[in-house]
Amino acid sequence: MRTVGVEEELLLVGPETGEPQARSAAVLARASHEDAGQEVFEKELHEQMLEFATHPQSEMSALGAEIVRCRKEAARHAGEIGCAVAALATSPLPVSPSVGAGRRYRWMAEEYGIATHEQLVCGCHVHVSVESDEEGVAVVDRVRPWLAVLAALSANSPFWQGKDTSYNSYRSRVWQRWPSAGPTEVFGSAAQYDRRVADMLATGTILDDGMVYFDARLSRRYPTVEIRVADVCLHASTAVLVATLARGLVETAAREWRAGREPVDHSVSLLRLADWRAARSGLTGELLHPATMRPAPAAEVVRDLVDHTAEALADCGDLYRAREGCAELLRRGNGAQVQRGLLRRTESLRDVVVECVRHTQE
Template sequence: MRTVGVEEELLLVDPDTGEPKALSAAVLTRAVQEDPGQDLFQLEVFGQMLEFATRPHTDMADLGADVVRSRKEAARLAGEVGCAVAALATCPVPVTGALTPNDRYRWMAEQYGIATQDWLVCGCHAHVAVESDEEGVAVLDRLRPWLPVLRALSANSPYWQGRDTGYVSFRSRLWSRCPSAGPTELFGSPARYHGQVADMLASGVILDQGMVYFDARLSAKYPTVEIRVADVCLRAETTMLLATLARALVETAARDWRAGRPAPDHSVSLLRLAAWHAAHTGLDRELLDPVTMRPRPAPEVVRTLLEHSGEALADSGDTALAEEAVDELLHRGTGAREQLRLMERTGSLREVVTECVRRTQG
């Protein structure tokens, strides 16, 4: 069975006011003081962000427990230095990012100018194991039309800089300003994939392979396909659903490749429209159907994803988990919908942030 792990980026905020706090270095120092060999937490581009990465797991319940445990540990360490963690993909209240003092991040700030400030955003990346680069590239080619559905399921960023954006995943719109971000064309082979990455590096527009910000890519560190479209999810159970569906989609894509079924040949232009549509309305209205690229009610499209990956879900024993989690998410709404309801009730974005601090830990 394929392993899957996740990386989550969390926002550091004042627990009482909801104001972002640039204390990630202090949190990391605290973690290293307790365990010099710790590799759970790391810094991100801005000091108001903290990242953690789970271990790879084959059992989804174990992965979910790992996410919850990591969030609680992040909250404990943050509390000891005077802040709290919130699983918010954008900061609802006004903020100016405090750049982490790092040569790589300084290069980004100099290269991309004011756009860099827009990247104080928090995502969730799922790493699913693949057997080889050949299998990995075949999977990337077949995942492309399904990634906007994962974005819709994870949507958790309706507010930014004190404003209602009119999107449910505005994080993805901000991130799309990065020159290497977004959907990709069909690669067809590892040689073509690695050739394109080499050409991008040679252009000088990006600094290193870590800045190849495709919606899904071969990991430079691990033998995995890394799916990068999701907002960080407000609730840990949504993260577990995302990882479950990511693994099922990867397994389904690999089986289709081995069976000789061709990858869907949707243009990058259509995939960009699907990505925008998912970021705009999420599960609230329509999504573009991954097969036809025509609008359909979002719940129907999510059910289509479950049907498409149904054999893989059944073989991993995750069918009931996925179906129940989808039903709950469609009933309760995404993190974006929860934020919007909180704002309607309280009239205060600061209250939205402080309540999301509580929901981050369940």
């Protein structure tokens, strides 16, 4: 059974004001002192952010328990210095982000200017194990049409600088400002994938292969495919659902490759449109169906994603979890819908953030 790991980026906020706070160094110092050698928490581009990574897990119940534990530990460390953590992909309240220290971040700030300073966005990256780079690239080629559906499920960033953006995932629109971000063409082989990365590095436009921000890529550090399209999810249960479906997609794609089935060759132009539609509509309207690239109701597309991966999900014991999780998410709404509902009830973005601090640890 393929293992799955999750990286989540959390927003540091004032527990009463809801305003982002540039305190990541202090939180990391406390975490490092207490959890020496575990290296669960890491710094991120901005000092208002905190990242953690789970261990690889085979069982989704274990993965969910670890996400909950890491969120609670992050909240405890932050609370000790007067902060709170919120699983929000963008700050609902106005913020002036602070770029972190270090050569890499200084290079990014100088090279990309305002695009770097505005990247205070929090994502969720899912790592799924693969047997080889060849299998990994075959998976990357075959999951491309379905990634926008994961983005719609996870969408959790409707507000930006104190305003409603009209998007479900504005984080994804900000993320697209990086020159290497977004969907990719079909590579066909690991050798071709490596040549493409080498060509990108040779342009001098990106610093290293860690800045190859494909929607799905081979991990630099682990024997995994890393799926990078999701907003950080407001609820841990949604993060587990996204990870469950991601593993189903990877296993389904690997089986198709071994069976000699060619990947669907949708153009990057169409995939970008699918990404945009998922960011705009989330689960509240239509998505572009991965098979046809034509509009279809979001609920129908989500059901077809589960059907597409049903055999792989069943073999992992995840099919019931996936069906029930998707049905519940469609009933409750994704994080963007929950945030907008909180704003209608409270009429205060500050209160939205304070409530989301609570949701983060549920």
